[in-house]
Amino acid sequence: MNWFIATFRSSIGKKLVMAITGLSFCLFLALHLVGNFFYYGGGSAFEGYSAHLHQRLVLLRLAEGGLIFFAVLHILFAAILYFQNLAARPTGYVMKKSVVRKETPGGQTISSRLMPYTGLYILVFVIIHLFAFTFVDRSAGGGLYRMVTTAFHNPFYAAFYVFSVIVVGFHINHGFWSAFQTIGANHPKYMPTIKIISVVYALIIGVCFSSIPVFIFLSA
Numbered sequence: 411m412n413w414f415i416a417t418f419r420s421s422i423g424k425k426l427v428m429a430i431t432g433l434s435f436c437l438f439l440a441l442h443l444v445g446n447f448f449y450y451g452g453g454s455a456f457e458g459y460s461a462h463l464h465q466r467l468v469l470l471r472l473a474e475g476g477l478i479f480f481a482v483l484h485i486l487f488a489a490i491l492y493f494q495n496l497a498a499r500p501t502g503y504v505m506k507k508s509v510v511r512k513e514t515p516g517g518q519t520i521s522s523r524l525m526p527y528t529g530l531y532i533l534v535f536v537i538i539h540l541f542a543f544t545f546v547d548r549s550a551g552g553g554l555y556r557m558v559t560t561a562f563h564n565p566f567y568a569a570f571y572v573f574s575v576i577v578v579g580f581h582i583n584h585g586f587w588s589a590f591q592t593i594g595a596n597h598p599k600y601m602p603t604i605k606i607i608s609v610v611y612a613l614i615i616g617v618c619f620s621s622i623p624v625f626i627f628l629s630a
Contacts, residue, residue, distance in 0.1 A: 421494070422592075424487040429589035431484040436586060436611070438477060439578070443618055450625075453555040460554050485533065492526050521584035528581040535574040542567075562626035572620045579616030583608055 448459040463470055542561060548554050562568045586608035587601070595604060 421491065424491055425592045427483055428487050428491075429592035431480040432585050432589045434480055435477075435484070436582060436589075439582075439615055443615070446619065446622055449555070449558065449622055453553070456555045456558075457553055460548075485529070488526065488529055519584065521580060522588070525581065525584060528577050531577055532574070532581060535577070539571075539574075558622075559626055562623040563630050565627065568623040568627045571623050575619040576616045578619070579612040582615055583612035586611055 445459055445463075448456045543554070543557060546557070548557060562571070587605045590596075590604050591601065595601070
């Protein structure tokens, strides 16, 4: 038990938890995107998909509980590491870019430097999104299909959602390959491919999630 506690107290242990939870959320986003695409099949297909999930309420609640637990761990360790880094580097790096590597002298990219801020924004977005579509009486709104359609007819919410999923994609762009690096896949032969996959996956998430509100708004 002591080695277990010591692992989570260490920086590498915290980064390992963040990597595992981050990759789990990447998997969740892929599954969530598949579910969202049922919208293109019309009201019956979308409502049928929603009903299919709620017929397995126990499994759904377990999955939701697991996601919440993972989210708490991810946010907690991200905050701890962020403040530990600040304490270890109180003056910060000199903001001078390397011409060759296009990175700061600390080896950071724009994406990695913005990770704490994009992560905080995503947390706010998820809370708003949950209150808009999950913590509501769907029957009172005419069903999930109508609720989604009505919400994205609003240009402000549609723009907010599109911007938010782009931020999610930006966050994933660094987080995806960084997670593989943390779990030990940092090999010169494989890492360039993993980074390409990371960019492609981030684009898929940003573009595909954005496509639904854009489609709804333009269809109106």
